[in-house]
Amino acid sequence: MSTTRVRRLTAAILLLAALALGAVALSACGSGSDTASTAASPSAGPITVTDDTGATVTLDQPAQKVVSIAPADTEIAYAIGGGSKMVGGTTYDDYPEEAKSLAKVGDFSNPSVEKIVALEPDLVLAAGGIQAGLRSKLEKLGMQVFVVDPTTYDGVMDDITQLGELMGLEANAAKVVEDMTTAKEEVQARVASLDRPATFIEVYSKPLMTAGSKTFIDDLVTLAGGRNIGAQAGTGFPNFSSEVLVKDDPAVYVAMSGSQSAPGAIAKRPGYSGLAAVKDGKVYVVEDNLIARPGPRLAQGLEQLAAMIHPEASPAP
């Protein structure tokens, strides 16, 4: 490479660097004035919360533009009155109705980072598991990511409280949490003195998959007065042996609707004829979005589970 070319290249790079610096300086001034204007509001000062992954999420002011890439997070955001701050969601968003018309950034398992960036959110709401890798990508691009990945019913309520702080909607969040607490306490009071029937939760049928320990579904079964058979198979959502199912003989069998099983079809599966749940007609299908999404509708899921596990102690629907 000739020296003139090198010189020209260096000059070009310097020029670009100067432009970039200028842009950063300008934008810094811009945001500086923003902070000044919001300093008057009562909730001023940085908001810091620690999410379910142990990571710290810090916002200088309550989030104004929020993208959710997990349907449960979308439900929470709308439930605490943050719908007007939502600027993007995924194709999985189906509740509440308004969430369906959000700008789509892809689906739950594969959202587009480019589309998220283009919406310029000041807060991204994500889930754990398959979305774990996405967090570092988004954070490198300067975004704040709040991960909702609770393992208990109470953990869901904590997440709702924290999201309330991040979005500046503490009072609304407190109201949602209060309703959820009431629902939990009512169910607990009804089942407190009753036996705990062996309960099997079918998360998926091909292959048979259940909710193991350290999942909020396991916690729901316990709260609803049942004993989750799946807890012995490990954490998360393990496969489950049909032989062990027959041996452990659940008294209540609850299939999630995403498992595409009808109660009649479940009873006809090989080996199921001898199950107590089949003989007693205690095979149910539950709307999976009510027990599989860590959001405010978990309260309804808990009530439905309690009615399936302890119909004798539950009010008629």
Next chain:
Amino acid sequence: MTSRARRNGRLGIALAVAIFAACLLLSLALGPVSLSPAKLVGYLTAGPGSGGPGGIIFWDIRLPRVLLAFIVGASLAVAGVILQDLFLNPLTDPYVTGVSSGAALGATFGIVLHLAPLPWMTLLALAGGFATLATVWVVARRRGRIDIYVLLLAGVTISYFVTAIISVMMIRAHEDMDAIIYWLLGSFNGRSWPEVEVALFALPFMVVPLFFAREMNILLQGEKRALELGVDVERAKRVLLFTAAALTAIAVSVSGVIGFVGLVVPHIVRLLVGPGHQRVLPIALLGGAAMMGIADLLSRTMLAPSEVPVGVVTTFVGAPLFVYLLRRRRSGS
């Protein structure tokens, strides 16, 4: 055949039968819920519908599952022997002809359209398998002859093509993705008598190659030599290819795509008893069945009450065994 080889062959078959029987017994007795031999006899004599939970486990879950694993293992091993020797290629397994990918595509359609596993998904899988075979066949046919080399390349190419279609379907139908992935991994979990009934159709196809053992032995020396020795090469190829495809399609349609057994069992058997097909075919049949039976046994018990996909186990068990035998043969010769 020398008398020593013949004696080794008989010994090999006797040994294979013994191993087969032992594996069958182990598979039936052991599991997340183990059943003692006395109980097994009790359940067998009492017949289905008796014996409480143990009887239900044995008749409705354990027995059909074990039978299915044995039939699928035998089918894949026999198909592997046929194809490796026809293609004269040691890396060939039952899946190179594209039949398994075609069957997987058929099953994927069944899953996406939410059809019942039986009979529709199985029929679609069989149809997909035979449709790809027909395509590969037409591509490889020239002037009434089947070019084995072209057939192999066409099979591999169509496999890739079909796999790409499956990937697109998986992404489009995201709510069915888990079902498709688990189906592709292969499993005997949740299979019962209806699947066994389908798999029984594989039994006659396992017998067919035994009648072509002489032709297969001669074909090992190349098609030219076989023609000189008066073998109807094209007829043998047609029958054997169709047989291998039918075995593969039936196996895949009831269990998904389970790897390694069809590749490794033929090699292990040849390493142990030599290349003669009168011995290799029956021993591979018994050995494939036994290996799949044991692999499924491990898949049921290793992490009980959870399960490990059986294809993972076949690889974990098969790969070290194969490497050991390769090393042993090298140091021995």
